Amino acid sequence: MKFLIPIDGSASANRVVDYLVGSAAWLKQAPEIFLLNVQWKVAAGNVKLFINQDTINDYYREQGLAELAGARAILDTAKLAYEYHISVGTPAEAIVQYARECGIDQIMMSKQGQSGLQSWLLGSVVSKVLHLADCPVLVMR
Numbered sequence: 062m063k064f065l066i067p068i069d070g071s072a073s074a075n076r077v078v079d080y081l082v083g084s085a086a087w088l089k090q091a092p093e094i095f096l097l098n099v100q101w102k103v104a105a106g107n108v109k110l111f112i113n114q115d116t117i118n119d120y121y122r123e124q125g126l127a128e129l130a131g132a133r134a135i136l137d138t139a140k141l142a143y144e145y146h147i148s149v150g151t152p153a154e155a156i157v158q159y160a161r162e163c164g165i166d167q168i169m170m171s172k173q174g175q176s177g178l179q180s181w182l183l184g185s186v187v188s189k190v191l192h193l194a195d196c197p198v199l200v201m202r
Contacts (some may be wrong), residue, residue, distance in 0.1 A: 063093040065165040068188075069158050070098075070128030073171035077201050081083050081169060082139040083115045094143035097159050098125040099152040121149055154188030160196060168198045 068074045078096075085092055100121045108117075125147030130166060136143045148155040160168055172187055191198050 062088065062090075063095065063164060065095045065097060065156070065160050065163065065169070066132065066150070066169045067097050067099065067170050067190075068129050068132045070131065071101055071171065072091045073106060073198070075131045075135060077130050077171050078135045080201060082135060082141060085139070085141060091141070094136065095159075095163055095165065096129055096136075096145040097148060097156060098128050098145070099148045099150060099155040100125055101152075101164045102149050122147060153193060156190050157185075157195075160194060165183040165196055167196055168194055170198065170200060172200055172202050 066074070066077050066081065068078075068162065079094065081094065102124055103117065103120070129145050129147070133143070133145065148159060156168065156170075159165075168190060170187060170190065187198075191200070
């Protein structure tokens with residue numbers, strides 16, 4: 062079974078990874094685990110006039126790897142194989158697109174703790190994923 066866990070570097074996202082590690086023992090076969098970190102696109106407007114694309118790409122990679130570090134450490138300690146990917150764009154759409162491309166069976170994600178105003182302005186990533194996803198989505202607190 063293929064599991065996708067979106068990782069934002071938060072403790073709640075790492076709890077989802079812990080949950081999957083604990084559940085792996087009762088699965089009939091080893092799970093295929095995919096970690097995804099989505100970086101918001103920062104290169105808008107005139108930014109590219111002052112910063113070259115290689116520098117921007119390095120920034121995305123560094124931030125993504127930093128946010129994935131905790132989840133990767135958990136899976137490395139548990140000796141579970143995984144793949145990871147860093148994407149750039151709008152989180153909900155990137156999560157659903159990656160799930161479709163990889164043939165994911167289930168998305169497992171944490172409920173993010175946005176404030177009321179933040180949630181109203183940006184919308185809930187979880188709500189959008191629930192609306193757009195073709196596969197089951199497990200949301201954990």
